[in-house]
Amino acid sequence: MLDKFREGAQGPAAKIILGVVILSFALAGVGGYLGSSTEEPAAVVNGEDISRQELETAYQQERSRVEQQYGESFAAIAADPSFAQQLRSNALQKLVSERLTDQAIDELGLRVSDEQIKNSIRSMPEFQRDGKFDNDTYLAVLRQSGIQAEQFPEMLRQDMTRRQLLQAYLSSEISLPSEALQIYRLQAQQREVRQLNIAVTPFLDKVSVSEQELDEYYQENKDAFQHPEQVNLEYVLLDKAALSEGITLEEGAVAAYYEANQANYKAPxxxxxxxxxxxxxxxxxxxxxxxxxxxxxxxxxxxxxxxxxxxxxxxxxxxxxxxxxxxxxxxxxxxxxxxxxxxxxxxxxxxxxxxxxxxxxxxxxxxDAAAPLADVEDKIAATLKHDQAMEVFYDKLQKLSETAFEVPDSLTEAADAAGLKVQQTGLFSRATAEGEFAEQVVLAQAFSESLREEQLNSEVIELTPEKVMVIRVTDYKPQQVKTLDEVKPELELRLQREKALTAANDYADALMAKLAQGVDVTAELEEAQLSFTELTTVSRMDPGASPEVARTVFTLAKPKENEIVRSKVTLMNGDVSIVELHKVIEVAADTVPSDTETSQLSQFIQNTQADTSYQALLKLLQARAEISYPKAE
CATH class of the missing domain: 3.10.50.40 (Chitinase A; domain 3)
Incomplete structure (x- = not known):
């Protein structure tokens, strides 16, 4: 995209300026070696640091994954004060495990060749167009993901060597036909159940939360209630699409282009x-x-x-x-x-x-014959407008880039030079960023410490080959704890629901005790407007409408004749359910899996065993490692 712009950097004057810039970077680099960062790492694994920036990136990725997984339900999950803390802890432990794995890989001498990396990249469908690897698509996908092109092969090498280690465990595992048969019978097994759902909502009116309880909970969990760090940006956006809208072609331009390029418009x-x-x-x-x-x-x-x-x-x-x-x-x-x-x-x-x-x-x-002008004039007009827009785009890009660099503490002059306008985003956090500002390549710049502290213009940020921007941080609000007044309504509802859930569980325990003693609770259930569902047959492959209930049901012991086995389950919506297992239906003794099913089950067993062995390796590495978690100053 920037080839035309780079042409301007080939003259003698530009080379002199480049020499000065290189010298300044060299001197800055020496200072960097002499000094050292004062930021405490998030963890130290056998002497290797895991930076807080690595943790923040991993946390944001994990948060995005959970948000995509749960969709509209995510807001309710994220409202839990312990959610962010638990998610951050999980992200850190994952980083520690990865660092331990990488260290083990180095010890074992596992390697992935450059040719394997190239072949893997070429075969990825994300980077292909019409079934073939396309370098422009490759660069565009990486750019949209906020990954530098030179970083990706090393990231892939790291991932492939980790998988190489896992494959070593996978290839060493075996499974017996009897194990596959046992799994098949367990999968085919069915169970007859019924359940009694006890909603938490009716108990909300029966509980209350005191001011003292609110204050105590807040003091104990203060770190979980945070305003995320926010930035306000000035920015200049250069978009070729917007430039195209203002372009008007001269009369006769389309016809002249058609005459000069008829060979390009022949029908096959x-x-x-x-x-x-x-x-x-x-x-x-x-x-x-x-x-x-x-x-x-x-x-x-x-x-x-x-x-x-x-x-x-x-x-x-x-x-x-x-x-x-x-x-x-x-x-x-x-x-x-x-x-x-x-x-x-x-x-x-x-x-x-x-x-x-x-x-x-x-x-x-x-x-083959030339298509009539009437059939292709719209296409030609679009081509001419695109070409003219790109000429204007490159001209404005060069002016924007040069002036933003020459006058680094203001965007106004750069905007004026390129005939653009300076715009404001208003305060936003990583989670609330929208549009172009939600792109990783922009967030990385917007929340970088150097850009924030120096309040200088960023480099030109390439969003697409035809859209770029330059940003400057004008305001920054660090992460800070919310006041009790800010979170009081949320806390009150949370504590009230916790108490209501406890009350619902106590009620369920009392009912189960009566049922175990043979007490008839029909009248009590009618008064509470509760009732058991009809008996339903569920299987591991078809768990019915409540997978969490099915998971519990298949952990219960097989009931004896005329016996009912009961358990209590917390449903995904927060309610409580009493589950009764009435009968276990085994698959017929002469039923056996097909060869294909046996092969699939054997592979499942081997994968499970390999994962268990891999987790055992991680525990062994953790036990032998020196791991510390320094506290932030």
């Missing part, structure tokens, strides 16, 4: 053929096709042969005739033979395709 050659098809599944299909070809060459009517013998009965009714087509549409072998025919009336030899054996007759040819 089209052909119309007839064919006789012998289905590939027919006995002696190729010989049958050769026999039909002999009849064609002997002078038999092609249309009659197609009507009587072609497996393509639809076209056969019309003498085997097909619609007009151009190259790139039909089966490659069929198409090659059709376009190899020179004269109308010529027939091909027997041609094999994925459908069968064809004999092709050329009926008509429509030669």
């Amino acid at each position: 050659e089209k052909r119309r053929v007839a064919h006789i098809l012998v289905d590939i599944n027919q006995d002696d299909a190729e010989q049958a096709a050769q026999d039909l070809l002999a009849k064609v060459q002997a002078g038999d009517d092609f249309a009659e042969l197609a009507k009587n013998f072609s497996s393509d009965t639809f076209s056969g009714e019309n003498g085997g005739e097909l619609d007009w087509f151009e190259q790139g549409v039909m089966d490659p072998d069929f198409e090659a033979a059709a376009f190899a025919l020179e004269q109308v009336g010529d027939t091909s030899e027997v041609v094999k395709s994925e459908f069968g054996y064809h004999i092709i007759k050329l009926l008509e040819v429509e030669a």
Whole structure:
């Protein structure tokens, strides 16, 4: 995208300036080596630091993953004061595990070659266009993800070596046919259950929360109630699409371009053929096709042969005739033979395709010809506007970049030089960023410590090849604890619900005790407007409407004859359910899995065993490692 801009950096004056810049960077680098960061790491693993920036990045990624997983329910989950703390702790432990794994990989000498990295990148569908690797797509995807092109191969190398270690465990695991059979029987097992759902809501009116309880809970969990860090940005946005809207073409420009470039607007050659098809599944299909070809060459009517013998009965009714087509549409072998025919009336030899054996007759040819101006003028106009917009874009980009660098403490002059305007975002956090500002490449700059403290213009941030921006932090609010008054309504509702849940659990425990003693609770349930559901059959493969209930049901012991086994479950919506297991239905003794099912189950067992071994390795590495978690100053 920046090739045209870079051309301006090749002159003698630019090289002198570049030398000064390099010298300043070199001196700054020496200062960096002499000094050291005062920021405490989030963790130290065998002498290697995990920075707080790494933790913050991992936390944001994990938060985004959970948000995508739970969708609209995420807001309710995130409202829990302990959510952020637990998520951050999980992210840190994952980083520690990865660092331990990487250290073990170095010790074992596992390696992934550069060629393996290249092949892996080329094969990723995210980086392909029309089934082939496309470098522009590759760079665009990385840019949208906020990843530098030089960083990605090393990130992939790290991931592949970790998978190499896991594969070593996977390939060493075995499973026995008896284990696969046992898993199959467990999966096929069914259980008859019923449940009594006890809503928490009716208990809310029966509990209250005191001011003292609110204050105590707040003091104990103060760190969980945080205003995230926020920034306010000035920015200048340069968008080629916006420039295109203001471009008006001169009269006659489209016609002049058409005359000069007619060769680019030729309609491709089209052909119309007839064919006789012998289905590939027919006995002696190729010989049958050769026999039909002999009849064609002997002078038999092609249309009659197609009507009587072609497996393509639809076209056969019309003498085997097909619609007009151009190259790139039909089966490659069929198409090659059709376009190899020179004269109308010529027939091909027997041609094999994925459908069968064809004999092709050329009926008509429509030669390539220039498309009329009326058919392509809109396309030409769009091309001309795009080209003009890109000329303006590159001109403004150079002026914006140069002035933003030369006058680093203000965006006004850079905006004026490029004929653009300075805009404001208003305060936003990483979580509330929208549009272009939610892109990782922008967030990384907006929340960088250097840009914030120096309040200088950023470098040109490339959002797409045709859209860039320069930003400057004008205001910053650090992360800070919310006051009790700010979180009081949320806390009161939370504590009230916790008490109501406790009351609902106590009520459920009392009911279960009565049921275990054989007490008839029908009248009590009717008074509370509660009732058990009808008996339902569930399986591990078909858990029904409540997967959390099914998970509990399949942990319960098999009931004896005329016995009911009960348990209590907290549902995903926060309510409580009493679950009764009435019967276990085993699969018939003579039922066995198919070979395919046995293979799949064996692979599942091996994967499970490999994961267990890998987790055991991590625990061993943790036990042997020196891990510390320094507190932030």
